[in-house]
Amino acid sequence: xxATASRxxxxxxxxxxxxxxxxxxARLLAEALRTEGAEVVLTREPGGSPGAEEIRDLVLRGDxxxxxxxxxxxxxxxxxxxxxxxxxxxxxxxxxxxxxxxxADSTRMYQGLSxxxxxxxxxxxxxxxxxxxxxxxxxxxxxxxxxxARALGRQGPEExxxxxxxxxxxxxxxxxxxxxxxxxxxxxxxxxxxxPAAVAAEVKLRVEELRR
Numbered sequence: 001x002x003a004t005a006s007r008x009x010x011x012x013x014x015x016x017x018x019x020x021x022x023x024x025x026a027r028l029l030a031e032a033l034r035t036e037g038a039e040v041v042l043t044r045e046p047g048g049s050p051g052a053e054e055i056r057d058l059v060l061r062g063d064x065x066x067x068x069x070x071x072x073x074x075x076x077x078x079x080x081x082x083x084x085x086x087x088x089x090x091x092x093x094x095x096x097x098x099x100x101x102x103x104a105d106s107t108r109m110y111q112g113l114s115x116x117x118x119x120x121x122x123x124x125x126x127x128x129x130x131x132x133x134x135x136x137x138x139x140x141x142x143x144x145x146x147x148x149a150r151a152l153g154r155q156g157p158e159e160x161x162x163x164x165x166x167x168x169x170x171x172x173x174x175x176x177x178x179x180x181x182x183x184x185x186x187x188x189x190x191x192x193x194x195x196p197a198a199v200a201a202e203v204k205l206r207v208e209e210l211r212r
Contacts, residue, residue, distance in 0.1 A: 009092030012207065013103040013134040015179075017172045019150030020142035020192045021199065026101045028200040029207065033097055041091040044101040045079070049086035052079035069115035076107045077125045084130060103134055105183075109175045114168055136210050138203055139180050140192035144169035 012029070014022040023044070030042040046056040059067065059075050067075065080103075091098050104126050112119035148169045180187035188206045192199055 008095040010097045010211070011088070011092060011100070011132070011134045011136075012097065013100045013105070013137045014140060015102060015105045015137055015176055016140035016192065017142055017144060017147045017169050017176065019147035019152075020140040021150075021196065022138075022140040022192075023101050024196060025138070025140055025190075025192075025199055025203050026099050028196070029203055030099050032200070032204055033099075033207075039094070039096040041087065041096050041098045042101075043083070043087055043098065045083060045103055045106065046076055047079070048083040048088070048100070051082040051086070055079035055082075069111060069118055070121070072115070073107065073111045073118060073122055073125060076111060077129055080104065080107075081129050084132070100134070103137075104130060105137060105176070105179055108179060109172050113175050114171060133183070134186060136207065137180075137183070137187045138206060139176055139187055139189045140199065141173070141177070141189050142192040144173050146193070147173075 014026045016022040026042060030040045033040050045052070046059060047053045055075055055078060059072060059079075088098050088100070104122075107126075108119060108122050112122035144166060148166055177189070180189050190199060190202050190206070
């Protein structure tokens with residue numbers, strides 16, 4: 001059974017390297033759909049529910065080496081499970097549009113690729129504990145150098161992955177593009193180097209194609 005066949009709502013995720021502008025585009029899409037009268041839940045990962053936000057604080061602040069890669073996968077999966085139970089699934093069952101800034105594809109990349117060849121473990125846990133994929137994943141593609149400069153320019157307390165440097169950004173971009181090929185049915189790659197309004201217009205077009 002397909003994801004859309006099993007529920008009434010619509011599940012959209014945004015992915016991309018740090019600094020790609022995906023969070024901005026997720027917010028702009030939510031605003032556009034609400035203007036049209038849609039009921040929209042804008043959420044994020046890690047986080048999106050009280051329990052998941054507590055786990056977010058654990059994994060995105062402090063020494064990045066204090067967790068093993070395997071422990072990180074478990075933490076992110078636990079956060080996602082709580083997010084699914086408390087936020088995503090209830091909204092979808094109510095027929096709402098869920099827009100999520102990152103979902104399982106980020107774990108496939110950041111934990112499954114960057115810290116070793118752990119993709120199989122990530123996918124196994126996802127199948128066991130999560131069991132759904134977005135109906136549409138919008139990959140905001142961005143030059144790694146530009147994205148890293150943007151991410152570091154935020155100067156926030158959460159620099160868990162930005163601190164890994166340009167090599168990681170390059171690796172993640174290549175990985176996300178590979179995922180877009182692997183899951184071509186639900187991925188749409190959007191050029192994020194343009195003016196935000198132009199990017200938002202293409203994002204909206206891709207969403208409308210799905211809703212027809």
